[in-house]
Amino acid sequence: METFVVTGGAGFIGSAFIRYMLKKHRDRRIVCFDALTYAADMSNLSSVMRDPLFSFIKGDITAEDDVENLFAAYRPSVIVNFAAESHVDRSIESPSLFIKTNVDGTGTLLDASLRHGIRRFHQISTDEVYGDLPLDHPEMRFTELSPLRPSSPYSASKAAADLLALSYHRTYGLDVTVSRCSNNFGPCQNREKLIPKTVWNAIHDESIPVYGDGLNVRDWIHTDEHSRAIDQIIERGRSGEVYNIGGNNEINNITLVKEILSVLDKPLSLIEYVPDRKGHDRRYAVDPSKIRDELGFEAEKHSIRDTVLHYANLWKA
Numbered sequence: 079m080e081t082f083v084v085t086g087g088a089g090f091i092g093s094a095f096i097r098y099m100l101k102k103h104r105d106r107r108i109v110c111f112d113a114l115t116y117a118a119d120m121s122n123l124s125s126v127m128r129d130p131l132f133s134f135i136k137g138d139i140t141a142e143d144d145v146e147n148l149f150a151a152y153r154p155s156v157i158v159n160f161a162a163e164s165h166v167d168r169s170i171e172s173p174s175l176f177i178k179t180n181v182d183g184t185g186t187l188l189d190a191s192l193r194h195g196i197r198r199f200h201q202i203s204t205d206e207v208y209g210d211l212p213l214d215h216p217e218m219r220f221t222e223l224s225p226l227r228p229s230s231p232y233s234a235s236k237a238a239a240d241l242l243a244l245s246y247h248r249t250y251g252l253d254v255t256v257s258r259c260s261n262n263f264g265p266c267q268n269r270e271k272l273i274p275k276t277v278w279n280a281i282h283d284e285s286i287p288v289y290g291d292g293l294n295v296r297d298w299i300h301t302d303e304h305s306r307a308i309d310q311i312i313e314r315g316r317s318g319e320v321y322n323i324g325g326n327n328e329i330n331n332i333t334l335v336k337e338i339l340s341v342l343d344k345p346l347s348l349i350e351y352v353p354d355r356k357g358h359d360r361r362y363a364v365d366p367s368k369i370r371d372e373l374g375f376e377a378e379k380h381s382i383r384d385t386v387l388h389y390a391n392l393w394k395a
């Protein structure tokens with residue numbers, strides 16, 4: 079039976095991927111390897127903790143000993159690297175941790191993968207590596223061939239990690255794939271992020287900060303769809319290739335916040351415009367044709383309303 083190591087699996091999307099995989103495939107073991115930073119929450123994994131196909135190991139991707147012990151003990155054939163510092167605002171305050179975790183940590187995993195031999199290394203990346211698009215050209219979208227022009231220390235560190243992973247394919251012949259996905263929504267996201275934070279503040283009648291003019295556009299996809307796409311790339315994607323994953327679901331921040339307030343029946347007066355984030359990207363949008371044409375993947379629409387109600391019910395109880 080194959081063993082998949084999922085790094086960062088106690089976080090938002092990694093935990094969704096683990097839940098998805100254990101439901102979908104009963105022919106492989108899943109090992110979650112996570113340093114349990116502020117962003118992790120073990121309750122994200124409570125539904126799988128007793129699954130005999132699941133194991134949890136606390137460890138740091140930047141610590142060579144932790145990674146070596148992991149590979150020696152579990153002999154994984156697939157590595158799915160979600161582990162990262164992921165919050166753009168934190169990267170603006172302290173970039174060095176982002177470089178260490180996102181770049182050095184990926185390098186440590188790649189080295190161990192080479193030493194031990196694996197079937198596939200899948201690097202989870204982000205559409206933010208392409209930088210942003212202007213608001214007045216809605217027809218423009220990033221393809222996998224678009225130049226990398228990251229704006230924040232977070233996205234720059236992710237771009238560096240992508241390139242490092244792809245260089246291990248070219249230089250050493252390691253089997254590597256990379257996916258660059260748009261903004262995710264769904265359960266288990268840290269309360270610092272836009273959707274959960276807006277719900278939390280709204281149900282507690284606290285003001286909801288919106289950066290700048292609120293017109294920044296993001297493309298939203300549910301974590302279950304992101305997980306389904308990753309599963310298909312790992313199984314059928316071509317080695318050495320990058321795949322964009324998008325939801326075809328663009329919405330600007332202020333419209334999203336207003337929708338959340340409407341779902342929760344809260345007044346618009348809770349919105350408070352605050353000075354813009356430094357280097358704030360205006361619009362992200364990826365062209366998802368490659369994954370559709372090569373792997374037949376098209377994201378199904380999930381309503382953001384369900385996610386909003388999920389958090390509201392969780393926190394009201």
Ligand SMILES: NC(=O)c1ccc[n+]([C@@H]2O[C@H](COP(=O)([O-])OP(=O)(O)OC[C@H]3O[C@@H](n4cnc5c(N)ncnc54)[C@H](O)[C@@H]3O)[C@@H](O)[C@H]2O)c1
Pocket residue numbers: 085086087088089090091092111112113114115116117118119137138139140159160161162163164165179183202203204205236258259260261262263268
């Ligand atoms: N959230 C999004 O909308 C989004 C969109 C596209 C891509 N991504 C990418 O998906 C991945 C996961 O994002 P997320 O939102 O779930 O992040 P998250 O911050 O919720 O989770 C990150 C996880 O990584 C773990 N981690 C951090 N440093 C570690 C280390 N040194 N060793 C081991 N584990 C460590 C944390 O403990 C946490 O459990 C990231 O690589 C991110 O760049 C996120």
